[in-house]
Amino acid sequence: MLDKNLKNQLAQYLDMLKTEVVIGLSVNNDEKGEKVRGFIEDVASLSDKIKVEEKDLEYKPSFELKGEKEHGQIIFAGVPLGHEFASFALALLQVGGVEPKVDESTKKRIQAIKDTQNLETIVSLSCHNCPEVVQSFNIMAVLNPKINHTMIEGSMFQEIAEDRDVLAVPAIFKDGQFLEGGKQTMDSLLELIGSKKTSDDFEGKPAYDVLIIGGGPAAATAAVYAARKGVKTGLVASEFGGQVVETLGIENIPGFKYTEGPEFMAKMSEQVTELGVDVMTGALASDIKEAEHSANDLRLIEVKLDNGAKLESRTVVIATGARWRLIGIPGETEFRNKGVAYCTHCDGPLFKGKPVAVIGGGNSGIEAAIDLAAMVDHVTVLEFLPELKADQVLQDKLYGLDNVTVIKNAQTTGLYGDNKLERLKYTDRETNKEHSIDIDGCFIQVGLVPNTEWLEDTKVDLTDRGEIKVNPDGSTSLEGVFAAGDATTSLFKQIVIAAGSGATASLGAFNYLMRN
């Protein structure tokens, strides 16, 4: 079941087990059951500390991990291979006595949860946003016996995915009821199950020299540059990772022929933390101004957060990036996770053998269409303009595929269905005629919008597209405040460009600190 490479990898991890782990196996004598049994037998053969016993669990085939210390239920229904293999290995180690890597305040939040939480996550093994959810819930279960979590592998439990109308993963259920879907972080999951982060978590912070707002490559690079200058550096972000964690294959970072977004940002996070940056996640900046008690000899910028806390710093680097643009048509939000999707790598496999549409004929739309064409029955690309805007090389590839239709001059007017998406309507802008296409999925790829609405009433000047105006040293119109990355007027929106501008802004801030 496990190839030699995976066995070697896992064997190295299992050397770290501190206590015995019992795997409770619940399978029928069928093909799926044999698959899971084979997987568990391979795993158990790698360590004396792993024991296997038969068990009767709700889902078959599934298995439960049980350590010596008291903890919540951790169950995997199906075989956790692909992107979930790491989730399985980590859960095994954590129930086997290896401390989960979470900061103290997160640990306290988890341990303070009093109500029983029966959580399930439906995943696909090719989904790169799923492991974060599975791993976070498993950590919660390890640290709090009231929290139970089951990972359900969608392709092995297709009937459950269909019964629950799951058309996007990860799909999170509590007591069998849909709770949330899509990319999540430990912070957002804790919020989801009712553990709010309060301003107390940010209390007593001294003024920073450089405070960075954001958690993408621009922010992370700014943090590395500031911390290496030896100045007191803080980083506050709604979550660490940014758009990069939505990207599976990255092939344009010099020095890396190929890397994957989550892996790349995990390395950045490690570097930032190891340099001693005070990383605060789970909060959004909501206002920025010169602090009232700021004086000539110590000018301070005050950043207000959405949880009510206030942070102060001598300089600030804003790197709040961008997010998917909505097109504002009926059905767009109603059918989110019920057919409307953004991430082809995550959700494409759920539309296997079905017809889908891609709205948007730019690079991201055409890349998505090419990606989807290999998984689904048929892709219809709808472009508003008379021509596709994607690079010629992508268009050539698209037109070489036989299960793709391109409709230009098409204004999508709405998405319709009963419980899930069934139809898309568009108007042909040449003839003014309305058309309808039957689809199961719709991937909206119409560009990005900068995360800068919170700056609209501040002294940080924005363009009419909402981008932060920056000078060559990264400085903005508010003295002491610098900006970088996709949130700014930077002409091209790419990882290395965001990282480079993060370095510029940080060095700009350091220059400012030396002169003031």
Ligand SMILES: Cc1cc2nc3c(=O)[nH]c(=O)nc-3n(C[C@H](O)[C@H](O)[C@H](O)COP(=O)(O)OP(=O)(O)OC[C@H]3O[C@@H](n4cnc5c(N)ncnc54)[C@H](O)[C@@H]3O)c2cc1C
């Ligand atoms: C699907 C996809 C594929 C891509 N593929 C590639 C590729 O292959 N190569 C490449 O070079 N580029 C690629 N890009 C573009 C690249 O990811 C971006 O250019 C880059 O991530 C921008 O970095 P950033 O740090 O400016 O912002 P982001 O990555 O957008 O990060 C912004 C951060 O700020 C946080 N934030 C937002 N608002 C607030 C607030 N008010 N307070 C606190 N925090 C906040 C967010 O949580 C996030 O952590 C891709 C983008 C997407 C979406």
